[in-house]
Amino acid sequence: MKPTVVVIGAGSAGLAAAAALLERGVRSVVLEQGDRVATSWRQRHEDLRLNTIRWLSGLPGLAIPRHAGRWVSRDDYIAYLERYALEQALDIRFGVRAQRLNPNARGWQVDTDSGVYEAAHVVVATGNDRVAWQPDLPGLAAFGRPVMHVAQLRRAADLAGKRVLLIGAGNSAVEIAGHLVDHAVAELWMSVRRPPNILPRQLWGIPLHPATVALRYLPEGLRDRLAQAISRHVFGDLSRYGLPTATDGPFRRMRTSGVTAAIDQGFVDHLAAGRLRIVADVDHLTADEAVLRDGTRVEPDVIVTATGYRSGLTDLLGPLDVLDQHQRPRTGKGREALPGLWLTGFWPAIEGNLRQHGREAGRIADGITTSRCRSAGPPSRPTSLRRQSPTPDSQHQPLRSSL
Template identity: 80%
Template structure:
C-alpha cells in the first residue's frame, strides 16, 4: 500500500508531524536527504543550547528527559530526536532528496533522486533555517582572510587568539559573540546595522520562556512594552557601550521581518566589561581591512557572518505559487497551502519554535485524520502493516 502522507524532512517539525499522524492511524513515510535524523541540528556549533526550557521543547508523545537539564545542549537534543524517531517507530527513508512536487487528480507525486513517491497528502518540514544567507559585500572576493557563515562554525574555540569581525545582530550573532569571547578570541568587533532587542534567558533564576507562552494572547504592543521593560530591568541602558535600544519591539519585528529577539547567554556581560566592541556596518572590504560606514577601519583575521538563513523552498515549491517574494509560505501555521499540501516549521516564534512544531503537528494530523473519516478514506492498517512504500515500479 502507498502511504497516506509523505513528509519531507526528519528534523523536529517533520518527526513531530509523523508521530502525530501515526497516533491517529494515518500511515506516512518521512524522506530525509541526510543519513540520520536532525541533520541541521548536528551542523550547529558545539556550544549551542536551547533558549527554551526543556519541559516546553518536546514533541508530541515523548518529553525531553530531565537529565538534559533546563537548557538542553545540542548533543542532548539530537539524542532526544534519535530516541523519538525510534520510540515512535517512524518510517524514515534516509539519503532521499525531494526534488519536485506534482499535483495529481488523487493527491501528490514527490519526485526524488531515488524514485517517485505518491500520496494523498504531502507535509513539507525542511526547516526555516535551511540555507545560510551570505551578504554580497563589496570587496568580499579580495579579502585575504577566511569569511565564514556562523552555520559553518562548528567550534568557537577554533578562533581562539584570532581577531574576529562578526557581522550581524540577531540571536545567532549575540549567542556566538558570547562564545567567541569565552573561548579567547584576541579581539572581537561586532558590526551592527539595526540594534536588536536583547532579552535575558532567566531573571532571579526563573526562566522567562514560560512567561512568553502565557502572555502570547496579549496585544502585540503590550508584549513589546513588557519585553522592553524586562530588557531595561535586566541590562540597563546599553547606549554608552554602542548598543542603543531597538527602534521597534521584538514581537513587531518578528511579525514584520521574521527576525526573532536575541537571548543573552553572557554577551551583555562581555560588552559591558569591554571584551568586545560594537562597530558600524561594513561598507567595503580590502585585502586586509573592513571599512565601516563611519569611516573606521578594522583589520580582522577572520570574518564571521551571522546574517540569517533562507528557507530554500523556491526550488521545491516555487512553481506552485505558495511562497511570497522572500520565499516564505503564504499560508498560516500548520495549514494547507494547496489541497493536500501542508507546511510546518516555517514560522519562528518568540514563545518557542519547538513548542510551535508540536502544535502544528497536532493541527495537521487532526485535519488529515478528520478529512479521511469525513470523506470515507481507507481504514487504518493493521499494526504490522504500517510501513508505506513508493509507487510500484520505482526505486525506494
C-alpha cells in the same frame, strides 16, 4: 501500498507530524536527505543550547529527559530526536533528497534524487533555517582572509587567538559572540546594522520562557512594552557601550520581519566589560581590511557572518505560488497551502519554535484525518502511539541512536 502522506524532513517538525499521523492511524513515509535524523541540528556549533526551557521544548508522546538540564544542549537534543523516531517507530527513508513537488490526479508527486513518490498528502517540514544566507559584501573577492557563515563554524574554540569581525546582531550573532569571548579570541568587533532586541533568559533565577507562553494572547504593543521594560531593568541602557536601543519591540519585529529576539547568554556582561566592541556596518572589503560606514578600518583574521537563513523552499515548491517574497508560507500555521499540501515548522516565535511543532502536527494530522474520513470512512486508530509498528513494506535504513 502507497503511503497516504509523504513527510519531507526528519527534524523536530517532520518527526512530530509523522508521529501525530501514526497516532491517528494514517500511514506516512518520511524523506530525509541526511543519513540520520536532525540533520540541521548536527550542522550547528557544539556550544549551542536551546533558549527555551526543557519541559516546553519536547514533542508530543515523549518528554526530553530531566538529565538534559534546564537548557538542553545541541547533542542532548539530537539524542532526544533519535530516541523519539525510534520509539514512535517512524518509517524514515534516509539519503533521499526531495527536489520538486507537483500536483497530479492522485494528489501529489514528489520528485527525488532516488525516484518518485506519490501520496494524497505531502507535509513539507524542511525547516525555516535550511539555507545559510551570506551577504554580498563589496570587495569580497579581493579579501584575502577566511569569510564564513556562523553555520559553518563547528567550534567557537577554533577561533581562539584570532581577531574576529562578526557581522550581524540577531540571536545567532549575540549567542556566538559570547562563546567567542569565552574561548579567548584576541579581539572581537561586532558590526551592527540594525540593533537587536536583547532579552534575558531568566529573571531572578526564574526562566522567562513560560511567561512568554502565558502572555501570548495579550496585544502585541503591550507585550513589546513589557519585554522592553524587562530588558531595561536587567541590562540598563546599552547605548553607553555603543549598542543603540532597538526602535521596535521584539514581537513587532518578529511579526514584520521574522527576526526573533536575541537571548542573552553572557553577551551583555562581555560588552559591558569591554571584551568586545560594537562597530558600524561594513561598507566594503579590501585585501586585508574591512572598511566601515563611518570610515573606520579594522583588520580581522577572519570574518564571521551571522546574517540569518532562508527556507530554501523556492526550488522545492516551484511555481505553486504558496510563498511570499521572503520565501515564507502564505498560509497560517498547520493549514493547507493547497489541497493536500501542508507546511510546518516555518513560523518562528519568541515563545518557542519547538513547542509549536507538536501543535502544528496535531492540526495537520486532524486535517488529513478529516479529509480521509470524507472520502473513505473513519480510519482505524492504534491503541498506543508508541506500540505502533512500521508497515511490512518499509525499506528504510535502521535509525542510529546515540542513547
